[in-house]
Amino acid sequence: MQEQPVDAPPEHRVVNPATEEVIATVPATSPAAVDAAVRRAARARRTWAALAPADRARLLRRFAAAVDAAVPELAGLEVREAGHPVAAARWEAGNVRDLLDYAAGGVERLTGRQIPVAGGLDVTFHEPLGVVGVIAPWNFPMPIAAWATAPALAAGNAVILKPAETTPLTALRLAELGLAAGLPENLFQVLPGAGPVTGAALVDHPGVAKIVFTGSTAVGKAVMARCAAQVKRVTLELGGKSPNIVFADADVARAAATAPGSFLDNTGQDCCARSRILVQRPVYDRFLELLEPAVRAVTVGDPADPDTAMGPLISAAHRDRVRSYVPEDAPAAIRGEIPAGPGYWYPATVLEAHRAGDRAAAEEIFGPVAVVTPFDDEAEAVRLANATDYGLSGSIWTRDAARAIRVSRAVAAGNLSVNSHSSVRYATPFGGFKQSGLGRELGPDALAAFTETKNVFLSTEDG
Ligand code: NAD
Secondary structure (H helix, E strand, O other): OOOOOOOOOOEEEEEOOOOOOEEEEEEOOOHHHHHHHHHHHHHHHHHHHHOOHHHHHHHHHHHHHHHHHOHHHHHHHHHHHHOOOHHHHHHHHHHHHHHHHHHHHHHOOOOOOEEEEOOEEEEEEEEEOOEEEEEOOOOOHHHHHHHHHHHHHHOOOEEEEEOOOOOOHHHHHHHHHHHHOOOOOOOEEEOOOOHHHHHHHHHHOOOOOEEEEEOOHHHHHHHHHHHHOOOOEEEEEOOOOOEEEEOOOOOHHHHHHHHHHHHHHHHHOOOOOOOEEEEEHHHHHHHHHHHHHHHHOOOEOOOOOOOOOEOOOOOHHHHHHHHHHOOOOOOOOEEOOOOOOOOOOOOOEEEEHHHHOHHHHHOOOOOOEEEEEEEOOHHHHHHHHHOOOOOOEEEEEOOOHHHHHHHHHHOOOOEEEEOOOOOOOOOOOEOOOHHHEEOOEOOOOOOHHHEEEEEEEEEOOOO
C-alpha cells in the first residue's frame, strides 16, 4: 500500500459496489474547512436573499434545466457509486429536476398573512433561516439531498450538503451544475467527509441555523441532542420497518405481483421498504404462492444494464449486516438468485415470521429481506402494524373503502398508500411518526419549513 504524506488531508475511496473497484478518491472536509464554508455561505446567502423572488425562481429553473440536460451523466454516476439500476438512477436524476422546478414555483407563493386584530395592521413574514446544513444518506443520494436543498434555496437560504461517505459524486456534480446555471458562488456547497467529523462540525457550527438529517435513527438521535445545545432547528428523516397489509378481500394477485417492488426496490435499501408483509389468514398460502414467481422475476445483475431491476448492496460491511439478520438455519420461504463474481450481492429473501427470529422481524434490515406474518382480523392487523417504534410508511390492500380509511387512520405512520406502494411524491408531505423522524419535507409547505415566521403589528392609532 502506498504511504500518504503525513499532512495529506484524509480521503474517502468511492467504490463501485457492483464490481468492488475504486472509482474515485474524494478529499474529506476538515472542521476548519467547514467553518470557512459556513462563512462563505452566509455571505452568499445575503446576495441571494436580496434578489427579487422572480429572479431566484428563474435561477432555480435554470438549475433544473441543467440537471435535466445532465440526467444521463448523473444517472451514470449513481450507477457506479451506489449500484442503482440505471433505469432507477435516471428516474432519481429526473426527480431532482422536478424538485427544483417545484421549489421554483413556490418562491413567489411563499406569502405571509394579514390577520385581523384591533388597533392596527398585523402581518406575518416568512424569513429565511440563513445557512442550512443537509446531511444525506447513501441510499438515495440525489433525491434525498434535493428534498431539502431545493426548498431551502427557494426560501432564500444557503445550503451546505454533507453527502454520505460512500456516495459523494452525484452531490459534487449537482453543486457544479448549480453554479454553472448561475446560482451565486458558495450558495450551494457540497462538503464530503466522515459523519462524525465533517457532519458533526456542520451540526455544531453556530452559523448553521437548521440541520436536515436523513439517516439512521441512532445517528439522528445524536444529531438532535447536539442541535438541542443551540436550540438549532432540526428535521429528521430516519429509519422504518413498514407494513404491507393484505386483507382477504383485496386483489391478492395484484398485491402479490407488486409486493417485490415494495421491499426489493433499491435492493431493500429504502426507508419506506414494506419489509413486514401482513397477510390475512384465508389468503396467506395463496399470497405466498403468487409472491414466489414475482420475486424470481426480478432481474438481478449489472446495474448498467437497462433491464436490471435489482443491483448490489452498498458495501461489504452492509452486506455482512444484512446477512446477520437472517438466521443461518432458517429455511427461507423464498430465496432469489445472485450473480457470481465480485460485487456486494445479497439474494431476495422472504422469511415466515415463525422462522425469522426476533431481530429480523423487529429491526430495520435495510436489505432485500421481508418477513411475512399471518393475521386474523382488522384489529390484529392494526396491532401488528403498530408494534414497532418506527412509523414511516405502509400499504393497505383491500377492496373495502371504509376499511381502507379506518386502517389508514389507525396505523401510526406518516405515509400510507391504499392498493399501491407509492411513498414519496415531491408535491405531497413526507415524514415519519414516532422514531421514524421529526418534521415534514416535500409538499406545499416545504419552503415554509426553511423559514421563521415573523409577526409585525403596525398601530393605526392616531397620535
Ligand atoms: P447513517 O445514519 O449512518 O448516516 C447518514 C448520514 O449521517 C451520512 O452522511 C453520515 O456520514 C452522517 N453521519 C454519521 N454520523 C454522524 C454524526 N455523528 N454527525 C453528523 N452526521 C453524521 O445512515 P445511512 O446508513 O447513510 O442511511 C441509512 C439509514 O437512513 C436507514 O436507517 C434509512 O432508513 C434512513 N433513511 C431515512 C429516510 C427518510 O426519509 N426517513 C430516507 C433514506 C434513508
